[in-house]
Amino acid sequence: MLDKAYNPQPTESRIYKMWEENRAFEPKDNPAEKPFCIILPPPNANGYLHLGHAMYVIEDILVRWHRMQGHPTLWMPGTDHAGIETQVVYERKLEEEGRSRFDLGPDKFYDEVMRFTRANQKNMINQMRSMGFSADWSKIKFTLDEDIIDIVYDTFIALDRDGMVYRGNRVCNWCPRCQTSFADIEIKYQEESAFMYTLDYGSVRIGTTRPETIFADTAVAVNPDDKRYKTLVGKKAIVPLIQKIIPIIADNHVDPKIGTGALKVTPAHDFHDYEIGMRHKLPNPSVIDKEGRMINVPDELSGLVTSEARTKTVDLLDKAGVLITKEPLQHSVAHCERCGTVIEPIPTDQWYVKVDKLKQRSKEALEKGDIRIIPERFTKQCIDWLDQMYDWNVSRQIWWGIRMPVYYPLESKSGKKEYLIAKTEKEAKDYYGEKNYRVETDTFDTWFSSSQWPHATLATNGMLDQFYPTSVMETGRDILFKWVARMIMLGLYTMNDVPFRTVYLHGLVRDEKGQKMSKSKGNVINPLEMTSVFGTDALRMALTIGVTSGNDGSLSTEKVEGYRNFINKLWNASRFVLMQCEEHKVVPANVAEDDFELLSLADKALFHELLDVRVFVTQGLEQYRLSEVGERLYDFIWDYFCDWYLELSKGESNPELLVFAVREILVLLHPYCPFVTEELWSHVKQKEFGMLIQQPWPAFVDSGCANEHTELEVVIAVIKAIRKIRAEQGVAPDKKVQVIVVPGKHASVLKPQQDHIMRLSRSDVLEFTKKPSGDVASLFLPDGIEVHVSMEGLVDLEGLKKEQTQLKSYVDSLGKKLSNEQFTSRAPAAVIEQERQKLAEAEGKLKKIEERLSTS
RNA sequence: GGACAGCUAGCUCAGUUGGUUAGAGCGCCUCGCUUACACCGAGGAGGUCACAGGUUCGAAUCCUGUGCUGUCCACCA
Numbered sequence: 001m002l003d004k005a006y007n008p009q010p011t012e013s014r015i016y017k018m019w020e021e022n023r024a025f026e027p028k029d030n031p032a033e034k035p036f037c038i039i040l041p042p043p044n045a046n047g048y049l050h051l052g053h054a055m056y057v058i059e060d061i062l063v064r065w066h067r068m069q070g071h072p073t074l075w076m077p078g079t080d081h082a083g084i085e086t087q088v089v090y091e092r093k094l095e096e097e098g099r100s101r102f103d104l105g106p107d108k109f110y111d112e113v114m115r116f117t118r119a120n121q122k123n124m125i126n127q128m129r130s131m132g133f134s135a136d137w138s139k140i141k142f143t144l145d146e147d148i149i150d151i152v153y154d155t156f157i158a159l160d161r162d163g164m165v166y167r168g169n170r171v172c173n174w175c176p177r178c179q180t181s182f183a184d185i186e187i188k189y190q191e192e193s194a195f196m197y198t199l200d201y202g203s204v205r206i207g208t209t210r211p212e213t214i215f216a217d218t219a220v221a222v223n224p225d226d227k228r229y230k231t232l233v234g235k236k237a238i239v240p241l242i243q244k245i246i247p248i249i250a251d252n253h254v255d256p257k258i259g260t261g262a263l264k265v266t267p268a269h270d271f272h273d274y275e276i277g278m279r280h281k282l283p284n285p286s287v288i289d290k291e292g293r294m295i296n297v298p299d300e301l302s303g304l305v306t307s308e309a310r311t312k313t314v315d316l317l318d319k320a321g322v323l324i325t326k327e328p329l330q331h332s333v334a335h336c337e338r339c340g341t342v343i344e345p346i347p348t349d350q351w352y353v354k355v356d357k358l359k360q361r362s363k364e365a366l367e368k369g370d371i372r373i374i375p376e377r378f379t380k381q382c383i384d385w386l387d388q389m390y391d392w393n394v395s396r397q398i399w400w401g402i403r404m405p406v407y408y409p410l411e412s413k414s415g416k417k418e419y420l421i422a423k424t425e426k427e428a429k430d431y432y433g434e435k436n437y438r439v440e441t442d443t444f445d446t447w448f449s450s451s452q453w454p455h456a457t458l459a460t461n462g463m464l465d466q467f468y469p470t471s472v473m474e475t476g477r478d479i480l481f482k483w484v485a486r487m488i489m490l491g492l493y494t495m496n497d498v499p500f501r502t503v504y505l506h507g508l509v510r511d512e513k514g515q516k517m518s519k520s521k522g523n524v525i526n527p528l529e530m531t532s533v534f535g536t537d538a539l540r541m542a543l544t545i546g547v548t549s550g551n552d553g554s555l556s557t558e559k560v561e562g563y564r565n566f567i568n569k570l571w572n573a574s575r576f577v578l579m580q581c582e583e584h585k586v587v588p589a590n591v592a593e594d595d596f597e598l599l600s601l602a603d604k605a606l607f608h609e610l611l612d613v614r615v616f617v618t619q620g621l622e623q624y625r626l627s628e629v630g631e632r633l634y635d636f637i638w639d640y641f642c643d644w645y646l647e648l649s650k651g652e653s654n655p656e657l658l659v660f661a662v663r664e665i666l667v668l669l670h671p672y673c674p675f676v677t678e679e680l681w682s683h684v685k686q687k688e689f690g691m692l693i694q695q696p697w698p699a700f701v702d703s704g705c706a707n708e709h710t711e712l713e714v715v716i717a718v719i720k721a722i723r724k725i726r727a728e729q730g731v732a733p734d735k736k737v738q739v740i741v742v743p744g745k746h747a748s749v750l751k752p753q754q755d756h757i758m759r760l761s762r763s764d765v766l767e768f769t770k771k772p773s774g775d776v777a778s779l780f781l782p783d784g785i786e787v788h789v790s791m792e793g794l795v796d797l798e799g800l801k802k803e804q805t806q807l808k809s810y811v812d813s814l815g816k817k818l819s820n821e822q823f824t825s826r827a828p829a830a831v832i833e834q835e836r837q838k839l840a841e842a843e844g845k846l847k848k849i850e851e852r853l854s855t856s
Numbered sequence: 857g858g859a860c861a862g863c864u865a866g867c868u869c870a871g872u873u874g875g876u877u878a879g880a881g882c883g884c885c886u887c888g889c890u891u892a893c894a895c896c897g898a899g900g901a902g903g904u905c906a907c908a909g910g911u912u913c914g915a916a917u918c919c920u921g922u923g924c925u926g927u928c929c930a931c932c933a
Contacts, residue, residue, distance in 0.1 A: 005895070207933050259933045331932050377860065381928075512868065546869050554868055558882055565895040576892030627870065631880070650891070727899040733888055810877055823913040831875055838876065
């Protein structure tokens with residue numbers, strides 16, 4: 001016999017081991033069925049599993065469901081080296097140890113991070129397994145696997161061959177701490193207080209927030225239509241302190257309303273100024289080096305970091321009498337997303353991928369609906385983002401990543417190409433000569449490799465033909481642009497087809513107050529703590545129910561606890577069923593699928609409800625309504641199966657049907673709660689059945705018991721009414737009561753259920769009559785049903801009076817509605833008929849209540 | 857500046873295409889160890905669906921506007 005309470009820990013590890021030993025997660029060939037494939041968003045192998053990863057439970061639900069439907073199903077797992085993020089994490093670790101990556105050098109650093117990553121990887125995989133994830137771990141890939149790198153190289157080489165790769169010296173986002181460039185999307189802006197300085201440039205006054213960059217000014221620009229400055233265009237201005245003479249030019253970019261309307265142009269340290277510089281063929285001398293320190297400036301400033309240089313320059317300007325005003329201002333400043341350092345725009349050599357064609361095709365795919373994004377609204381966002389995307393800087397000057405397959409000649413005048421993009425070093429040797437080349441040290445942007453993940457993982461497993469395009473990409477809303485959009489671009493480019501048909505986006509998991517979880521707030525919920533206390537199934541339910549696609553959800557210990565209670569309820573219901581079997585000498589393993597007979601009203605009603613749930617769950621999952629489906633299962637199991645059917649069955653046990661019902665419940669709930677269902681399955685399954693994870697998903701059939709289902713509801717209503725009267729009248733629980741039921745239209749339904757009604761309402765005597773007699777407390781139900789409980793002494797009529805008031809206003813509003821000609825002439829006949837019936841019902845009930853009230 | 861989302865019971869949230877007197881969980885109140893389950897059972901209280909207009913016979917649901925909260929993008933001399 002089962003334990004009195006479900007104990008998840010020992011069960012979960014045992015069950016998971018069984019699945020793995022039986023290779024239950026590997027796709028089964030079935031040419032007749034459509035394949036289903038999800039690529040797991042590879043977690044960054046630099047930390048621990050958090051709730052963001054735990055949300056992949058959505059994928060597990062879909063995967064398990066499709067597997068049960070007989071589709072060849074693959075959930076492809078992997079981990080990401082996560083370039084800069086991991087590098088920064090590891091550098092912090094080094095810092096704590098009093099070391100730095102520069103003590104190690106690139107090679108040693110790489111090796112150490114590789115060891116660190118491998119260890120984390122193992123960890124993460126085990127943590128995902130403890131979540132019950134049924135990914136095919138035998139196929140797991142890492143973004144730094146050699147065969148994956150090969151594919152990344154192939155793509156880069158192909159892009160180059162197609163003329164879509166170029167190297168350029170342009171202003172880029174540079175992080176002085178990370179010592180690398182970043183793409184625009186990896187920059188975070190923060191509001192900061194600063195000053196707007198107005199400076200005297202001789203003939204003109206300019207406004208700036210960055211006075212330290214004046215030494216790199218190569219022009220002053222004004223708007224061509226700005227009347228104030230019209231005569232100045234073509235004349236000269238003087239950069240203060242260094243007395244450098246620069247031209248005054250006209251450019252449309254300048255907004256006359258900002259500052260003084262005259263803009264100092266610093267092509268080396270500002271993106272827009274760089275563009276202006278290009279248009280006007282201005283030089284772009286740099287005064288900030290890659291460390292973020294001043295160079296090529298007056299001696300007293302040289303070597304200072306920009307913030308210090310700013311203060312000092314302002315001092316100097318002030319002393320020189322050229323600082324005209326200094327006004328506070330709020331503006332947003334670019335920071336490194338990873339380490340928070342202020343980003344310096346400086347000119348550097350970088351590799352770019354031209355995105356025009358890539359984004360065009362991606363947009364078309366989205367517009368045509370080749371890819372469906374759930375929720376829908378993100379489709380437009382994605383298209384808009386693609387629209388404004390600039391060429392993609394794919395090179396990073398970090399050590400942890402995939403080295404770019406590029407080679408340069410040692411001597412630039414060799415007459416050979418300035419660079420060679422080649423898959424192997426041998427090609428470089430052959431081309432430039434044995435010792436006449438050097439190897440590129442830049443690595444690829446992490447997103448460049450991870451954007452090839454769907455086809456790269458499938459190709460390296462030899463499953464491209466079977467599973468590309470994949471079915472669903474389920475991931476966090478926050479990486480729609482960074483990752484999803486780019487997967488679409490590169491997927492279409494390399495495979496000539498979209499990487500996935502459907503994108504399902506989930507939001508952030510917030511705390512019980514709807515606040516973002518963060519270490520500093522101390523409100524972080526660790527998924528593994530939750531699973532060890534409440535069980536994995538409970539956490540899975542908590543993460544799925546009450547959370548909708550694209551929106552943030554909130555999680556609390558109480559919520560998980562609630563679902564733990566639910567799991568335990570299911571456990572005990574099953575335990576009860578097994579006890580019934582024992583009592584009636586029924587061996588669950590011997591019960592065949594059609595071994596049960598529908599004997600009673602309750603049996604038929606249950607059978608109908610079971611099929612109804614089956615349809616709801618199947619259709620709901622088809623429509624990705626995971627929350628509603630989970631809720632329906634919860635309600636059905638607790639409020640219907642346990643509260644009503646099991647209670648009724650205590651009066652007329654039908655153990656074979658109970659076994660059937662529990663099996664059906666376990667099958668339907670399995671995608672959500674794989675562990676407890678699999679465990680219970682082993683107790684109720686038929687001999688020849690295999691594991692639950694491999695059970696076929698049930699098909700739809702007509703129950704033919706819809707009437708009985710409705711009839712049982714009438715019985716339930718009567719039981720509830722008696723209970724309510726007892727509670728309202730303060731009848732002691734152990735006190736016997738005499739009940740009189742006027743069955744109205746439902747005599748034939750209610751009379752045979754007399755025993756059930758009496759038992760579940762704890763009534764002693766139950767009579768069916770046309771009219772009550774004596775002192776009674778009453779409730780009036782639809783279809784003329786009246787429930788009366790004999791009372792000795794005073795009857796509390798407050799409840800009835802309250803109901804009378806409510807009914808009166810209800811009858812009023814219905815009456816108004818029905819006497820409104822607009823309504824009766826325009827509303828559909830069915831609706832009018834419905835309202836009429838409601839009114840008749842309510843009026844009948846009201847009349848009875850009033851009669852009852854008048855007799856006391 | 858542009859776009860998007862949210863505003864529904866004390867709290868956290870559901871509510872598919874407009875049509876019963878708007879739902880759940882938790883919390884709260886009253887009872888209760890009745891042949892699985894106190895991780896439980898029975899009953900109950902609690903909402904002008906942010907606000908203002910509009911469309912409609914009918915609006916939480918559609919439209920317009922306002923407010924607050926949040927997210928993303930762009931700008932920031």
